[in-house]
Amino acid sequence: MARKVTARHVAISTLAAWLVGFLIFFPILWMVLASFKTELEAFATPPSFLFFHWTTENYATVQERSDYLHHALNSVIIAGGSTLIALLIAVPAAWSMAFSPTKRTKDVLLWMLSTKMMPPVGVLVPIYLIYKNAGLLDTRAGLIFILCLGNLPIVIWMLFTYFKEIPKDILEAARMDGATVGRELIYVLTPMAIPGLASTLLLNLILAWNEAFWTLNLSTLDAAPLTTFIASYSSPEGLFWARLSAASTLAIAPIMIIGWFSQKQLVRGLTFGAVK
Amino acid sequence: MGRITLEGVQKSFGPVHIIKGADLDIADGSFVVFVGPSGCGKTTLLRLIAGLEDVSDGKILIDGKNVVNVPPAKRGLSMVFQSYALYPHMSVRGNIAFGLKMAGLPKDEINRKVEAAAATLNLTPYLDRKPRELSGGQRQRVAIGRAIVREPKAFLFDEPLSNLDAALRVQMRLEVTRLQKQLGTTAIYVTHDQVEAMTMADKIVVLNGGKIEQYGSPIELYQKPANLFVAGFIGSPKMNFITGPDAAQRGAATIGVRPEHLNIVGDGQGWPGKVMVAEHLGSDTFLYVDTGAVGTLTVRCAGEKGVKPGDQIALQPDPNRVYRFDGSGNAIAA
Secondary structure (H helix, E strand, O other): OOOOOOHHHHHHHHHHHHHHHHHHHHHHHHHHHHHOOOHHHHHOOOOOOOOOOOOOHHHHHHHHHOOHHHHHHHHHHHHHHHHHHHHHHHHHHHHHHHHOOOOOHHHHHHHHHHHHHOOHHHHHHHHHHHHHHHOOOOOHHHHHHHHHHHHHHHHHHHHHHHHHHOOHHHHHHHHHOOOOHHHHHHHHHHHHHHHHHHHHHHHHHHHHHHOOHHHHHHOOOOOOOHHHHHHOOEEOOEEOHHHHHHHHHHHHHHHHHHHHHOHHHHHHHHOOOOOO | OOOEEEEEEEEEEOOEEEEEEEEEEEOOOOEEEEEOOOOOOHHHHHHHHHOOOOOOEEEEEEOOEEOOOOOHHHHOEEEEOOOOOOOOOOOHHHHHHHHHHHOOOOHHHHHHHHHHHHHHOOOHHHOOOOHHHOOHHHHHHHHHHHHHOOOOOEEEEEOOOOOOOHHHHHHHHHHHHHHHHHHOOEEEEEEOOHHHHHHHOOEEEEEEOOEEEEEEOHHHHHHOOOEHHHHHHOOOOOOEEEEOHHHHOOOOOEEEEOHHHEEEEOOOOOEEEEEEEEEEOOOEEEEEEEOOOOOEEEEEEEOOOOOOOOOEEEEEEOHHHEEEEOOOOEEOOO
């Protein structure tokens, strides 16, 4: 028997969904609101929700004190660069594992995933020393390298699952139709893999953009991305909530906008293969 | 031209011997069906001919030329897959044209050929749709269109109708047969459905455990099965097999009687038994009769028979239609 869906059920579940959505969104909303308050109002108890003196002075202060564009550019280069390199390495890797698996493919995949099980702080000291000796501290190249390595297992796993979903029959049909390996790649495989590639790229971009452990520890100024820029507003001499909120809002705005416009792709990517 | 000859073709995957030596001569323009239970190697044999798998031993000749080292596309064959295997990101037109595009034909010629193929298959209104916007039957027709447009030496069909519902399957069966006759192109068709095999084939290859059990026309297979396996596999419902004194009396280890060759006779003759199940199809009546002495027999009576479960009846085989098999299961010549 099909489950009955009454209007009341729909109303309740809609309300519940909005409530959960609002709860998850609330911290971001609060941050944006706080960025328009004065430092005093940002601290006030009870806090005022919407009826306060709106001001943009925090944004001006932030812009005065630090170079937002410099950090934003670093973020773009580091997130974009690490994603691109990770994809360049992951595509052939996932490809060969999906289309010509060996006895050890599963083990290799698990081993890759297992590297994500270790907390990064466990290797902070050795990596820091290596970076120091190699002159990679506070360089964009150094950050691109470490973020690329960090995300590579996830990228390979995601691509592997996409490629596995491409039916072998279609490749064989292309072979019967006279496509060479190169043409099979251009005309059949790549177009079919594009949705998977796109969502992997987006997710990895977001992960790299928000990565805070390595970027905070391995950069100070020259290569510092937006995460370091935010962190510079939590200072030992006391927190300036309003200014910190303004900096955070500025830092997450670009990736939020990208995420908003590509949400369809992202959701499709993350639920891919869950339902046939 | 499309004469395909197999000479001692063998295929192993590691230690598993799938095809244990296949010899076959498929005449140009004929419709040959490979039939057998699942796992018998029929699809593997088809893929060996297609070139999607490499033979472990033996020769495959297409029009007299050994093609075992020729890549699939150069063999001049086209294949229709069970899953259709359409390119999901291309329109129907793109799907049908792909092979021609790969062959480097000029654009206007491709268009002309694609449109001709689409017209043959009633696909013209769908040419600009994507495969996902088509029904199962239409997708299957696109797959067939992709195969015919290349004007191959032979079509290879790998269980192409098994994803369709029963009514559509019967309709497509007719269409495929009609199309093959119209084009006069050799066709090799793999199926596990013996009704499909009997209705479509000029000649049937019955495979079992990687071996060709028999190769012949449908009626030959029905009337003169070479062994127990073919006798049991061809014909529906399945042939009844009887061993013991009744077989020995006729000079055989096993005798086989088709359900349609058992007659209901008066008391005191033949094998008495009790009707367990009666299936009334209108045109036929199938009876499952427990005879005790010779086991459960299936009987097919033409028309409607007023027989109920529990009735006592006696059965006698048509004496000219009793198949005899020796101890190793091979048919004994009449």
